[in-house]
Amino acid sequence: MYNRTITKTVAKEHSVTYIDIPYELEKRDVSLPLFHSIWKVHANNSYEVWKRGGFKCPGVFLTFDGKGSITLANQTYELEKNTFFFVEDSIPAMYKCLNNNWKFYFLDFSQLYMTRNLQLPIREVISTGKMAEAMQLCERMIDGLIAQPLGYEYASNILLQEMFLLFTREHSLVALSHHTELNQILIYIHRNLDKQIRIEDLLQLCGWSRTTFFNRFRALTGLSPTDYLLKLKLAAARVALETTSLSLKEIAAKLHFYDEFHFSKLFKKAFDQSPSMYRKMKLMGTEKYL
Secondary structure (H helix, E strand, O other), rough: OOHHHHOOOOOOOHHOOOOOOOOOOOOOOOOOOOOOEEEEEEOOOOOOEEEEEOOOOOEEEEEEEEEEEEEEEEEEEEOOOEEEEOOOOOOOOEEEEEEEEEEEEEEEEEOOOHHHHHHOEEOOEEEEEHHHHHHHHHHHHHHHHHHHHHOOHHHHHHHHHHHHHHHHHHOOOOHHHHHHHHHHHHHHHHHHOOOOOHHHHHHHHHOHHHHHHHHHHHHOOOOEEEEHHHHHHHHHHHHHHHHHOOOOOHHHHHOOOOOOOHHHHHHHHOOOHHHHHHHHHHHOOOOOOO
């Protein structure tokens, strides 16, 4: 309560209002793989491994030199330099060195949920320009497993996830279909929410036609630019109602609503409560919305 009072006083005395929006993870299952082991292998033609019952858990081959092959369910894949290859568990497998030189890391882990969620292909040889970075992550993982400093178990899992994200940023279907201009536009909108934002301003930022801009924006966010902006303004208004003593008129002006009545109408439509009632219930600790 003491902090809340100070915030209100500063806002009144200096007429400074920060437009705050909570940035939260979506409430969905984010199951993470648990790291099991890592192998660093320098193989020649004598190297041939049979897994008649398949791998005990999923894994990934990272070939950084030479060439090998893996046969899964009667289909053979050639694993060349600077490629990665995810394998599932419980599928009969055989892998071996080709041309008397195959250098690779093999990491296994608990499940493929994160891999699939990141749209990383499974049982498909993928070329990467990030092998040097992936090797550094592998070596850091190995060093930690040897020295076992405090927290190395957590570090091993974090490094595994960093590797998945490294490949995702380079190869995922989401990244391939995403336009970097939209990143700039979204950041611009969030950073300038207290200013009057016009569609024409956003078009100038991206340089696209109006139709292209609207189609790509909706494909990414699921909303039109106007609806997306309104959603952000209403989220900021909720925070202002909770954390400041600004009047409805002041909040409406700060967020560039037409007037306080227009703001109240849109707020009630979105949250099934008037702004005044929302603030009252929040102060009483009986709010409907978190």
